[in-house]
Amino acid sequence: MEYTPISPFMRPISLAHMRVVQQPEAAAPGKPVSKWELLRELSKAQATFGISERDLTVLQGLLSFFPDDALGRNADMVIFPSNKAICERLNGMPCSTMRRHIARLVDAGLLMRRDSPNGKRYVRKHGEERVAFGFDLSPLYRRSEEVARAAEAVREAEERVRRLREVVSLMRRDLASLAEFGEELQPSLGLWDQLRDKAVLTARALRRKLTLEELSAYREDLEARLDQARDIIDGPETEEMITNDAHYERRLHNSNKETIDLEPALEKGGPAAGAPHIERDTSVAGGEEAETKRLPKIPLHLVIAGCPSLKTFYQGEVRHWHQLYSAASHVRPAMGISASAWEEAQRFMGPEQASIVVVAMLERFAEIRSPGGYLRALTTKAAAGEFSCGPMIMALISRRDAA
Structure with missing residues (x-):
C-alpha cells in the first residue's frame, strides 16, 4: 500500500494512537509468536498493561479471526471482521460494550485501527498486492x-508472596505451640494468652489474600513475639524453676523408703509380689476424688529427652500432652499392659501422668519382668497420694x- 493512515475513521486521534503508529518495525521480535501463548502471558500481566478480563475476552475473539496460530509469519497482521461477526464470536456481547473494550485495547497500545476511507473493514487485492483495513x-x-x-x-512476585505466606503460617503455628509450652512452665504469666490471641488473629488474616507488604508486617510482628517467648522460656527464671522442681521431686523421692527406681519385688518378682489390692470406691464422693486430674509437674520436653526409646516404637509427632497420651496408648499393648491396668492408672494418676509412666x-x-504388675503397684501409690x-x-x- 502506498500510504498507511494514522487517524481512525470519524474519531479524534490520540497520543496513545500516535505512539502505536510511530513504533519502529525493528522492535519486532523477529520470530513467530504463538498467539494463544501470548494471550496467556498477557492475561498474567494484565495489571501491568491496565486491561481487564473483559478486554482480554474481546482480544481473544479478535485473535480467533487471525488465520495463523502464530503472529509474525506474515508481515500483514490486519483482521477485518464486522462488528456483528465480532459480537457473535463473543457470545452475543452488545456492540457498544465490544467497541468500548476495543478502545481500551487501542489505548493500551496492544491494537491499532487501520480504517478505510469510509470506515468499513475489508481486504482488497491488486495483483499480488493486498490491502486490508481493520484491526x-x-x-x-x-x-x-x-x-x-x-x-x-508477576510470577516472581506471586512466588515471593507464596513463600512469605508459608513462613508466616509456620511462625503462627510456632507461636501457638510456644504459648502452650510456656503456660506449662509458667502458668501465671499473662503473656501466653496474648501470644495465643495473636496466633488466632494471624490465622484469620491468612484466610484473606494478603499483599507482600501486609505479610511482611505480620512476619516482623511474629518474629518479635517469638523472640519474646523464647527469651522467657529459655531464660534463667525458667531454668531455675525447672531445677527447683527437680530438686523437690528428688527430695520427695529420697524420703520414701520404697523408691520408684528400686523396686526389686516388682521388677524381679511378679505382679503378686508387692502389688497390694486397690479397693475401688463406688461412692459419688470417692469417685470424684479418684477422677481428679493430677497434672505432671515436669515439662513435656524433659519427658521426651528422658525417654528416647519412644521414637523407635512410635513414629508420630509428640509435642503436646495429648500426643504423648496417644503414643502411650499405642505402645501399651505391645508392652503387655492390660486395658484394665491402663484404665486404672489413668483413673488414679490422670492420663498425662499415666502416659509418662508407660513411656x-x-x-x-x-x-x-511384669510391666502390668509394676504399673498396678505405681497406681496403688498414686491412689494413696x-x-x-x-x-x-x-x-x-x-x-x-552418666552413660
Whole structure:
C-alpha cells in the first residue's frame, strides 16, 4: 500500500494512537509468536498493561479471526471482521460494550485501527498486492517480549508472596505451640494468652489474600513475639524453676523408703509380689476424688529427652500432652499392659501422668519382668497420694547423662 493512515475513521486521534503508529518495525521480535501463548502471558500481566478480563475476552475473539496460530509469519497482521461477526464470536456481547473494550485495547497500545476511507473493514487485492483495513495486531506482536517479561515479573512476585505466606503460617503455628509450652512452665504469666490471641488473629488474616507488604508486617510482628517467648522460656527464671522442681521431686523421692527406681519385688518378682489390692470406691464422693486430674509437674520436653526409646516404637509427632497420651496408648499393648491396668492408672494418676509412666517403663522395659504388675503397684501409690512421676524421668535423664 502506498500510504498507511494514522487517524481512525470519524474519531479524534490520540497520543496513545500516535505512539502505536510511530513504533519502529525493528522492535519486532523477529520470530513467530504463538498467539494463544501470548494471550496467556498477557492475561498474567494484565495489571501491568491496565486491561481487564473483559478486554482480554474481546482480544481473544479478535485473535480467533487471525488465520495463523502464530503472529509474525506474515508481515500483514490486519483482521477485518464486522462488528456483528465480532459480537457473535463473543457470545452475543452488545456492540457498544465490544467497541468500548476495543478502545481500551487501542489505548493500551496492544491494537491499532487501520480504517478505510469510509470506515468499513475489508481486504482488497491488486495483483499480488493486498490491502486490508481493520484491526492491526502487529502492536501486540511487537510487544510480545515486553509482555513475557511482565508476566515473569508477576510470577516472581506471586512466588515471593507464596513463600512469605508459608513462613508466616509456620511462625503462627510456632507461636501457638510456644504459648502452650510456656503456660506449662509458667502458668501465671499473662503473656501466653496474648501470644495465643495473636496466633488466632494471624490465622484469620491468612484466610484473606494478603499483599507482600501486609505479610511482611505480620512476619516482623511474629518474629518479635517469638523472640519474646523464647527469651522467657529459655531464660534463667525458667531454668531455675525447672531445677527447683527437680530438686523437690528428688527430695520427695529420697524420703520414701520404697523408691520408684528400686523396686526389686516388682521388677524381679511378679505382679503378686508387692502389688497390694486397690479397693475401688463406688461412692459419688470417692469417685470424684479418684477422677481428679493430677497434672505432671515436669515439662513435656524433659519427658521426651528422658525417654528416647519412644521414637523407635512410635513414629508420630509428640509435642503436646495429648500426643504423648496417644503414643502411650499405642505402645501399651505391645508392652503387655492390660486395658484394665491402663484404665486404672489413668483413673488414679490422670492420663498425662499415666502416659509418662508407660513411656518411662518402655525405656527400662528390659529390666521389668511384669510391666502390668509394676504399673498396678505405681497406681496403688498414686491412689494413696504417694506417687509422682518426676523422679522417674529425672532418674532416666541422670542415667543417660552418666552413660
